[in-house]
Amino acid sequence: xxxxxxxxxxxxxxxxxxxxxxxxxxxxxxxxxxxxxxxxxxxxxxxxxxxxxxxxxxxxxxxxxxxxxxxxxxxxxxxxxxxxxxxxxxxxxxxxxxxxxxxxxxxxxxxxxxxxxxxx
Amino acid sequence: xxxxxxxxxxxxxxxxxxxxxxxxxxxxxxxxxxxxxxxxxxxxxxxxxxxxxxxxxxxxxxxxxxxxxxxxxxxxxxxxxxxxxxxxxxxxxxxxxxxxxxxxxxx
Numbered sequence: 001x002x003x004x005x006x007x008x009x010x011x012x013x014x015x016x017x018x019x020x021x022x023x024x025x026x027x028x029x030x031x032x033x034x035x036x037x038x039x040x041x042x043x044x045x046x047x048x049x050x051x052x053x054x055x056x057x058x059x060x061x062x063x064x065x066x067x068x069x070x071x072x073x074x075x076x077x078x079x080x081x082x083x084x085x086x087x088x089x090x091x092x093x094x095x096x097x098x099x100x101x102x103x104x105x106x107x108x109x110x111x112x113x114x115x116x117x118x119x120x
Numbered sequence: 121x122x123x124x125x126x127x128x129x130x131x132x133x134x135x136x137x138x139x140x141x142x143x144x145x146x147x148x149x150x151x152x153x154x155x156x157x158x159x160x161x162x163x164x165x166x167x168x169x170x171x172x173x174x175x176x177x178x179x180x181x182x183x184x185x186x187x188x189x190x191x192x193x194x195x196x197x198x199x200x201x202x203x204x205x206x207x208x209x210x211x212x213x214x215x216x217x218x219x220x221x222x223x224x225x226x227x
Contacts, residue, residue, distance in 0.1 A: 044221045045220060046207065046218035046221075048209075048217070048218070062215065095163070095164070097164075103169050103170060104211065105209070105211025105216050106166065106169040106211060107156075107164075107166060108166045108175065112161075112163050
């Protein structure tokens, strides 16, 4: 059974970078799915942030394109989110998820979420 | 970006009742719509994709319908374990966008 687990600092200062790790067990991230980051803001609005494909290519939400980077470490079966120049508006719960390749965009497995607060 | 308007924001229903949640897209999304369930403290779970396809292992009391810009999720014979938040996602047009969610409680 696949499991995804987000980890990283729960508090980030404004203007700094937010870095999160998604550790995947039960499935190899190079085996044929894409891997997404999504966030849920206070008030419940959700935003798709971007994904890294099983081959390593990436695609980002244009609203974040200048600040976001998604990378991976295949040896550790992990993928990562980096969001630069954060502000208080980046305070959210961050989720990683697996994306169905046969139905691109649909996410069939999610992590529990990592709460990140941006505050000085 | 396509805007997804989800209603109602909250809903209270009795056990055994049928519940309907709706999502309206700001333009035609050609059935590129998924529904998810999220229980408190848990990760979201995929229920429906392609507007009406039931994901593996999801109880048959859940169903999705709709076309064009209007979509709905129906829960027949509400069970206590269905108490959760539900949200829709359109993936027809880049970037994917989400509804604001519906919180379902027991009456």
